[in-house]
Amino acid sequence: MVPYLSESRSKQKILGRQLFVLDDMMQLLERLETTDQLFNEPCPPNPGNEAHSRWKVLKSEYKEGVQEVEALISTLRDMMDKLHHKRDRLTNLVTALENKKDLSRQMGESLQTAYNALRVCEGQLAQLRAETDATLDRSADWQHLRDALQGYVEETQGVMQCRLLSVGSSELCVELRPRSCGSTSGQLEPLRLTVTWSPDDHFHLQVYQGTAGLLEVSMKGCLSHLSAALLEVMQCYTSQGEMLAEIQALHSRFAIDWRPGQRLLVFLKTASSVCNLRVEEGYPSRGTATLISVRRDGELVDNAVLQPPQKTLSLTEWLEFLSSSLNV
CATH class of the missing domain: 3.30.390 (Enolase-like; domain 1)
Known part of the structure; x- marks a missing residue:
């Protein structure tokens, strides 16, 4: 391989010299105007030197250009590396920005959900406040009705004996015992009845027969007439006092x-x-x-x-x- 390369280099040098000579001859012929000048012009002392000099200059310029290009390539590589690094950083920043955007969107959705829940809670709170106010108003009405019923019971105690069995928010269970009006009526068993009322000042009175022997009675009306209704029930009970007292005694x-x-x-x-x-x-x-x-x-x-x-x-x-x- 080495002899082949050496021989090829020698051939290339010979070919190069021939080309230099040919170039000088072509330049000489270009300067001649007539054929006589070819015979009169002296022969150039060293044909091919000018072309060889030009070739060396071009070779030197080529080497300088190659070195400059290599320097530019190295600089370009550095710039490309920096550019790749910046691209990677930019990609990471874009990814982080996308993550933050997703997080921001999720936080926005959570905030909207919390805001909606807050609005619902505010509505429920307002409704509960309204219901509480209504309940307090009804409680005040019931307390008023209860006080009124207590007053009616106290009014009827002048005619009969009364004992409260139970008191509810809208119900009153009472046991009525007639006062002794004779030997028989004094033996009457207590009469049990229940009074319920509504916020519109109406009552419902229910008399239970039990062992008292009185026909079950159901009465309704305005709360202001409750005292009269109680008196009517007691009058009906005492008017049959002798018969009912005898029947109650016969039960035993x-x-x-x-x-x-x-x-x-x-x-x-x-x-x-x-x-x-x-x-x-x-x-x-x-x-x-x-x-x-x-x-x-x-x-x-x-x-x-x-x-x-x-x-x-x-x-x-x-x-x-x-x-x-x-x-x-």
Whole structure:
């Protein structure tokens, strides 16, 4: 390989010299105007020196240009490295900016959600305040009604004895006991009733029959008429005081069922014997008690065989007679 390269270099030098000579000849021919000048002009002392000098100058300029280009390439590489570094930094900054934008958007959405929740809470708070104010107003009304009811109860205590069983926000349970007006009415059992009221100053009075024997009564009206309603109930109860006191006393001695709506007293003597007695209005002063029917083993018993010793008997006497009768 080395001999080949050496021979090639020698050939290139010879070829270069020939080219220099050819170049000088061409320049000489260009300067000649006639063929006679070719024979008269002296031969150049060293053909090819000028071209060789020019070639060296060009070679030197080429080397300088190569060095300058290499320096520029090195500078360009440094600039490219800096540019790549700046691009990487810019990419990182853009990524960080995108992350901050996403975070800012999320924070904005969270802030909007919190703001909406705050608005909802404010609305609920306003509604609760309104409901609280309404409840306080109703409580004040109920307190007023309760005080008014307490006053009505105190007013009725001049006529009857009253005992509060329970007091609620809109309900009052009372037990009424008539004052002693005689030997019989003083034995009447207490009458239990319930009074409920509404914020529009209306009441609902409910009387329970229980063992008192009074027909269940339901009354409604303005709260200002409650005292009159209580007096009316008590008057109805005391007007039947003698009869109801007798029936209440009979409950402890006999198996009876008083039906005030029908004014019928059912006496269960045995499991198979049932007696029905009708009590007239005004009993015992203006009415009587009458035996209607007697059933034994589901069959009617002839009332003719059940003739009491007296023509007119009270309820107590009827029950005593039927209890001792062998025909029942």
